[in-house]
Amino acid sequence: MNFMPTEQSSTQHFDVVIIGSGAAGLTTALQLPNHLSIAIICKQALKSGATPWAQGGVAAVLDEKDSVESHCSDTMAAGAHLNNAKMVKSIIEDSTESIHWLIEQGVPFTREDKEQITNDKEGFHLTKEGGHSFRRIIHAADATGAAITSTLIDRVLERKNISVFENRIAVDLITSPDNHGQSACVGLYVLNLDKDQVEAFQAGSTVLATGGASKVYLYTSNPDGASGDGIAMAWRAGCRVANMEFNQFHPTCLYHPHAKSFLISEALRGEGAHLKLPNGERFMHKFDERKELAPRDIVARAIDHEMKRLGCDHVTLDISHKPADFIKSHFPTIYERCLKFNIDITTEGIPVVPAAHYTCGGVVIDHKGRTDVRNLYAIGEVAHSGLHGANRLASNSLLECIVLGRAAAKNIEKHHQEASGYPKLNIPAWDDSLVTDSDEDVIISHNWDELRRFMWDYVGIVRTTKRLERAKHRVDLLMREIHDYYSNYKIGRDLIELRNLVLVADLIIRSALQRKESRGLHFTLDHPEILATAKDTLLTPPPKQPTWR
Structure with a gap:
């Protein structure tokens, strides 16, 4: 870390801080009550999350011929039965209500032609995608993510208790022991890209809705911001991650x-x-x-x-x-x-x-979106809920964002009501007095390119132990080099993202080396068979001291 506790910082205080403005973050914000002060931190503009890139739709049980059991069965089959069956059932049981909530918000889902409308489909056109037994994908033409995003943003902008902070990238979470000595998240440091300075945000609850980490690969369908920021920050804060070896490659x-x-x-x-x-x-x-x-x-x-x-x-x-x-x-x-x-x-x-295309593993959460660190939640692609198993079923991702965003909001509200209020803490200021401006930014671009190329070549669609070991050797060297660079030079967006990507790459490689079978998205020529028992790959970070006391 290149900061030290110095004088009291100018800290902004909110009941809830949400990092990310995709479907997960926007849903969580809108489900929170009006009396809570909410901040949404956006890396770019409010509409620049990954959700607008989603084309297909949202999977849900909306046809009378369909059933929760069928949707669950398809989800488990696609996930090679590594899924958490209880979580799968819980999320899919809430799918119909979650879609109705989106409709209430005004999402313009595509409707059937009048002569094709039947009562069992409520007039909405449902399509079918790979791995599904029924037509259960509700969509807005072929731009469903954009339609959901624009609608939810309109609702957010109507709310006076929600403040939006654009062009800001989260740097690290701030943790402190609670009254029981457990690590608790009390806020985060954020780099203001317009002013080129680090700001502090204090929050009663912090929500990671930062998306996935597909930019760790050379070829990706994801926008530039998918750099694994939330996964890396949560790991550094003390959260476990699971199943990071399962990276979905979209075929087309x-x-x-x-x-x-x-x-x-x-x-x-x-x-x-x-x-x-x-x-x-x-x-x-x-x-x-x-x-x-x-x-x-x-x-x-x-x-x-x-x-x-x-x-x-x-x-x-x-x-x-x-x-x-x-x-x-x-x-x-x-x-x-x-x-x-x-x-x-x-x-x-x-x-x-x-x-x-999609990071199926992530930060370990429960059915309410809670992580291992108190007051810290993770929703959407950043998280490992157990829904996707070894391979995400098409159009289940937006469903997960909506269902667990609603669940997390309810838990945050309950937690806030039970508390007597959050005191304003004297969070230390970010100190960059011991670092200098870099005149070697070419190192960042070179390391970024090297990382993404060897991840594509060695940790891609088809893997071998030798390829993974080669990748581990290279990522170890890069991690040391990037750590030294981060410790000595002022931070910028490229350096922050590179620091996060190399950590996520290491977690992916370590997870892949541990799995001695081919299951779902992890296919290795050295272990082509699938084991009889499906087990998660769980990584636990080393013990750490809180970033603030």
């Missing part, structure tokens, strides 16, 4: 030199799109009887296998056999984006490759 990311991280939704395959080799031949039937609708890990490995076998740069996803009007009405965002790159998806296939 647009392959084009100018198409940065653009995802081609799984909903295309749900509506009948075919995966094809460069010669136009379909191939998924050779890998799974469900063909294009197999779970994502199977589809991603199949594409990876065919690309390596043929030495080709990509395969194609072809839905051009469907009517053009159907394609344009169901996938307007994808149609328009591809057209910008001179790809007309109504007449030709889309070039696609797998890309790192």
Whole structure:
């Protein structure tokens, strides 16, 4: 750490501080009562979370032909039965009510044509995605995440008790012993990117809603902010993490030199799109009887296998056999984006490759979003709730954000009511008097590139023990180098994110080395069989002193 306790800092005080402005953070904020003061910390603008990138939709039990049991069964099967069955059932049982809450907020979900409306689907169009037994994905065309985000942001801006702090990146959580000697989170340090200075926030409760860590890989569908900040901060604060070896690679990311991280939704395959080799031949039937609708890990490995076998740069996803009007009405965002790159998806296939997409492991939480550190919550992709197991079922991620965001808010409110009030603490100021400006920023960019490349090459879709050991050797060297750099130079966004990414990379590699089987998203040539008993990979941080007393 490059700060020391000095004079009392100018600290901002809130009942609740939420780090992140995606579906998890916004839901938590809106479910908290009006009498609590709430701060939302955004790395960029309020609308810049990862949720707007989500295209497909939200999985929920909304059709009378569907059932909680079926949704649970599909979730467990996709997760290779590493899921926490109780958590799976609890979240899915709350799925219908959570969707109704989103509808009440004004989310414009796509409706059926009038002649197709049936009472069992309440007039909403439901689609089907890989691994699902029924049509249960409620969506807003092919831009569901953007629709949810814009709607929830409108509701947030109506609330006078919610303050939004944009262009700020969390640096570290602040912990202190409580009255029982247990570690408790009392706030955090935040770098104000506009003023280039570190600020302190005190909070009765702190919520990590920071998303995942897919930027640890060279190719990813995620926005630039997915740098594992919450996972790294929670680990440094004393929280356990679980199942970090399970990184979901989305099978279909647009392959084009100018198409940065653009995802081609799984909903295309749900509506009948075919995966094809460069010669136009379909191939998924050779890998799974469900063909294009197999779970994502199977589809991603199949594409990876065919690309390596043929030495080709990509395969194609072809839905051009469907009517053009159907394609344009169901996938307007994808149609328009591809057209910008001179790809007309109504007449030709889309070039696609797998890309790192979702972090299935994370900070260990319970059914109320609570972590190992008191007053600290984690919601969404940053967390390991047990819902996803060894592989996330499509469209369960937004569901988890909404359900557990609501649950955490209720627990925070109850905790706050039971407390007599949180005293204003004399949190020490951030001290950067012993560090200097760096004239070697090239080190940051070089280390960033090296880290992401060897993670892609050695800890990617297909792994071996030798590759993992090579990655561990390199990450150890990088961790020491980055720690020295962090200790001697003033911090900026790139350094903060690099520090977090290299720690998350180490957690992923350590977890992968511990798992001596191939299960779900973790596939290793040295241990191709699946073990009879499914066990979580649990990592516990070393004992630490509180960052503040």
